[in-house]
Amino acid sequence: MMMLLNTIQIDDTFAEAFNMRGTRVIITAQNLKWAYHAANAMTGFATSVIGCGVEAGIERELRTEETPDGRPGVSILMFAMGSKVLMQQLETRMGQCILTCPTAAAFSGIDGEDKISLGKHLRYFGDGFQTSKLIDGKRYWRIPVMDGEFITEETTGMVRAIGGGNFLILATSQPAALAAAEVAIEAMKKVPNVIMPFPGGVVRSGSKVGSKYKTMFASTNDAFCPTLKGATNTELSPEIESVMEIVIDGLTFEDIALSMKVGIEAICNLGAESGVKRISAGNYGGKLGPHLFKLHDILNGSNS
Amino acid sequence: MNALTFTLKNTLNFSVNCSVLTPNSLENKSITDIANIKVTYGNSTLLVSDLFEVTGSDSAHIVFKNPSNKMDYIGANMSSGKITIEGNAGAYLGFTMKSGEIHCTGSVESYAACNMVGGLLTIDANVGDFLGAGSEGLRKGMRGGTVIIKGNAGDRVGDQMRRGLILIEGNAGDYCGSRMIAGTIGVLGNVGAYTAFNMHRGTLLLKNTPSLHATVQDCGTHTLPYLSLLFKSFKKHNTPFSQLSSQRVQRFVGDAAYKGNGEILILNA
Numbered sequence: 001m002m003m004l005l006n007t008i009q010i011d012d013t014f015a016e017a018f019n020m021r022g023t024r025v026i027i028t029a030q031n032l033k034w035a036y037h038a039a040n041a042m043t044g045f046a047t048s049v050i051g052c053g054v055e056a057g058i059e060r061e062l063r064t065e066e067t068p069d070g071r072p073g074v075s076i077l078m079f080a081m082g083s084k085v086l087m088q089q090l091e092t093r094m095g096q097c098i099l100t101c102p103t104a105a106a107f108s109g110i111d112g113e114d115k116i117s118l119g120k121h122l123r124y125f126g127d128g129f130q131t132s133k134l135i136d137g138k139r140y141w142r143i144p145v146m147d148g149e150f151i152t153e154e155t156t157g158m159v160r161a162i163g164g165g166n167f168l169i170l171a172t173s174q175p176a177a178l179a180a181a182e183v184a185i186e187a188m189k190k191v192p193n194v195i196m197p198f199p200g201g202v203v204r205s206g207s208k209v210g211s212k213y214k215t216m217f218a219s220t221n222d223a224f225c226p227t228l229k230g231a232t233n234t235e236l237s238p239e240i241e242s243v244m245e246i247v248i249d250g251l252t253f254e255d256i257a258l259s260m261k262v263g264i265e266a267i268c269n270l271g272a273e274s275g276v277k278r279i280s281a282g283n284y285g286g287k288l289g290p291h292l293f294k295l296h297d298i299l300n301g302s303n304s
Numbered sequence: 305m306n307a308l309t310f311t312l313k314n315t316l317n318f319s320v321n322c323s324v325l326t327p328n329s330l331e332n333k334s335i336t337d338i339a340n341i342k343v344t345y346g347n348s349t350l351l352v353s354d355l356f357e358v359t360g361s362d363s364a365h366i367v368f369k370n371p372s373n374k375m376d377y378i379g380a381n382m383s384s385g386k387i388t389i390e391g392n393a394g395a396y397l398g399f400t401m402k403s404g405e406i407h408c409t410g411s412v413e414s415y416a417a418c419n420m421v422g423g424l425l426t427i428d429a430n431v432g433d434f435l436g437a438g439s440e441g442l443r444k445g446m447r448g449g450t451v452i453i454k455g456n457a458g459d460r461v462g463d464q465m466r467r468g469l470i471l472i473e474g475n476a477g478d479y480c481g482s483r484m485i486a487g488t489i490g491v492l493g494n495v496g497a498y499t500a501f502n503m504h505r506g507t508l509l510l511k512n513t514p515s516l517h518a519t520v521q522d523c524g525t526h527t528l529p530y531l532s533l534l535f536k537s538f539k540k541h542n543t544p545f546s547q548l549s550s551q552r553v554q555r556f557v558g559d560a561a562y563k564g565n566g567e568i569l570i571l572n573a
Binding site: 068069071129131132135136140148149151 | 467486505528529533534536537565
């Protein structure tokens with residue numbers, strides 16, 4: 001059935017998402033500037049599990065009264081396809097990005113049945129001078145470093161999560177597609193429990209499974225490449241000149257669905273003059289991922 | 305329901321072992337059953353009803369009225385509920401206490417919080433030696449929980465303490481934190497000689513600088529961010545420690561004679 005939202009067509013399709021393992025870490029520092037330095041490093045090169053191992057991003061800024069140590073901070077979410085990779089990546093990034101960042105500290109941001117190391121092994125950097133403190137049932141490690149002391153909680157929680165929620169913005173020009181994507185991202189940043197892991201939250205190189213080259217297991221999504229409209233089995237109408245994708249990872253199905261709804265509605269509120277013609281979504285025919293985010297249902301509030 | 309109340313009938317000539325009179329051990333027992341419980345009094349055995357008048361029914365809250373400093377082992381092995389002691393208590397108050405709350409409005413003899421594992425012990429007046437220590441023969445003292453002393457504490461506070469929190473609003477005696485393995489002891493008053501003797505790890509949080517022996521070394525004055533976490537945990541307690549906010553401290557480390565990595569932090573340095 002045809003759906004139009006403020007003249008923008010919403011395709012009767014769905015995003016296909018996968019089970020992941022996720023965690024949240026709270027990073028604090030002397031001020032927000034250094035909290036962001038630490039968080040940006042921690043979540044850098046974490047756009048896609050395909051090449052980065054994890055997908056990570058800054059969830060939101062935290063007020064001083066929301067952080068364990070009363071300093072400014074941000075929360076980050078990190079997702080991986082399995083618990084082992086998540087543990088490895090978290091420890092590596094803690095060691096190289098948080099331990100090294102002046103004044104930064106790291107704390108658990110989520111409870112879960114499964115616990116993974118935050119500072120449990122990192123403490124050995126203290127070379128015997130590290131000390132632990134058990135405060136209100138939580139164990140913290142104090143590691144002496146050159147700027148004073150690095151504080152980290154021993155573990156954080158690991159929970160079941162979902163990755164790969166997405167939608168596509170089809171517009172008449174590249175600037176129009178990107179401007180709409182930026183509006184969507186700004187709105188989606190206000191939704192808790194989700195991240196958009198790609199640069200600026202937007203991905204321009206959506207992929208399909210497989211390739212003509214044997215060594216490649218993913219390759220460009222030619223059906224949505226505007227310059228290939230005459231050369232491939234295109235999904236694009238003649239007026240579409242650019243497509244941007246927003247990928248969402250979240251802690252629950254509902255979180256991702258809400259994020260998609262907020263993002264799509266923000267774009268549709270721009271109207272026809274935005275240059276956006278259609279909103280679609282990427283999927284694999286519903287055969288690979290167990291979670292299907294149907295665009296019509298999400299926007300009608302009936303997705304489940 | 306009224307609190308289950310034990311009112312001491314007569315002055316005690318000998319120590320009485322009160323370890324069976326805890327909320328968890330008296331749960332679902334009738335007044336008659338409780339009155340017939342045997343307790344050790346000196347080298348003899350008496351019934352509870354011989355020593356106490358028993359009233360009330362809520363075993364989750366036990367009250368000792370007209371108590372004596374010869375009433376030992378109150379709250380021993382306690383794992384739930386609350387005990388209120390309206391006066392002084394004997395030795396080994398909260399011995400191996402696991403959970404729940406004990407509030408003593410008077411003073412307490414030695415070995416309070418001995419082998420304590422969890423829960424909250426509040427003493428409104430003074431306490432004797434070996435607060436939070438281990439019982440004879442054990443290599444570890446208190447292993448968890450929180451102890452708040454409104455008055456002064458005797459010698460050897462936290463001897464071989466392994467974990468937990470002791471907050472003393474008054475003074476502490478000699479050998480405070482001796483052989484301490486971990487945990488935190490705070491003292492707002494003065495401490496005696498030989499503080500941190502053979503201290504292994506853990507933290508002594510002191511308001512006043514003590515006279516320290518040569519094997520405790522000054523590491524300078526610092527701002528320690530972890531203190532915000534510690535002070536935050538004090539907020540829920542009714543104690544002047546909950547007012548602490550400055551993370552600026554002078555840090556001493558020792559006991560070097562024991563290759564120790566314990567720390568003495570002097571507040572408001």
